[in-house]
Amino acid sequence: MRIRNLIGKDVRHLRGIRRWAKAARRAPEMDLDELRETRALARKYLYSMNEVLAVADSRLALPLMGSNAFPKPHGTDWAWRPDLWRRPLPVPGRSAVESKSKLGAELTLFHDCARSELSLRQLRNHREADLAPYGLRMDVFAFDGSFLSLVLDLPHEAVDGLTKGHLLRMSTIVEMEKPLEIFARLNIKHGPNTEQIVRELPLHEDEIMVEFDLAYSNLNEKRIERAWVDIIFENPQMSQVVLRDLTFSRRPRAEF
Template structure:
């Protein structure tokens, strides 16, 4: 009994070290450690090491976000349902899953790319509004981050977050599918939110608009593709707009967004 646990710890350590070596990180870590331990580095050399570490951290953060997205697709797709039908795909857009650079934007121009595949638009000429990414905390959903939009003077009619759906979301997509978007948001005052699904099939774009039905902070919009005129054999791409209608002198914190699809249940 007494000798089993230590051997297991060594095995885990060896596995972790092996992973670092395979990723090419072990050599860099040892080199930085030896250099710092030497006590002979100049300020410029230490700044160089810090720059390398920050660059590596950025790449690791991006890789972590990709891994979490992959895990979400493998776990949440099975757990999530649309009308009690198990989903065959689900995903969380980048700003709710990975750190943005920069984290905050003031006098938000249109368009502004927030991350790969997500862009924000509005139609205002006077737009005193700011957007920032905050770390999510307990009780705000499963996302790592949330987006907080603060609007002051705004002479436009909408602010829209546009999410390009990834290839796996449209692979095998048919008229037999439902698509849904779940949102968790804190609205300072009543604000209508719409979801618009856009599917390009050949030269045509099918658009379906639904108002997000909120129950407290949780909202959902659903699209039944059976009621569309999509040519499923010619689907090229799809994107989803989350539209905030007429925001002014308000704050909305969107703590989570998850897009899902599910096949119609066999009758």
């Protein structure tokens, strides 16, 4: 039945094309009344077709939903883009966000403000350069706290087989209203201890990327349980930050 319907649609489309091709050939010879009617009908069709083309061009130019495509270093054995940057969230935003509030299943906001004037919102990326389908916008107005961070839980695959011979890379695309300092802190829980490595994001470079080298850590490879990353914002009051993309990858160090 579906094949029959598709064939029927193709036949109708073909008939429509032939009809307008014939009208185009006859236009120089039509009497003025018929030509006027044909022009009016053609304008109606043209308006609808232009609407379809505009919407189609816009949607097809957007990054594909669910995309996990991004550049990865040679030798990568694990790579990941969090769901917030890949798929639409059931609740796309929050305002007056309290500490420990989640946006999606993987991201949690932490702060110590007495009164929250912060908002988080997932937004659709439209730029030609964007590989991620979605981004995250954070607006901060008055800020009376001493810290603000986004905490991202890494999936189990990030620590499955993780050793001190690995490099963990975090890459992002950041837009800011005003200059800020942003830090990334990798946390790996192993037994009763948590290993922490802090890096400042190089926001003035073309590629905003940091790497966590586990060779210099005190990581107990046999007791690794889980990992998460804190994205820490210094002096964020009266600012807007958009994380257009956020990706992670893991690879062995060359000497290992």
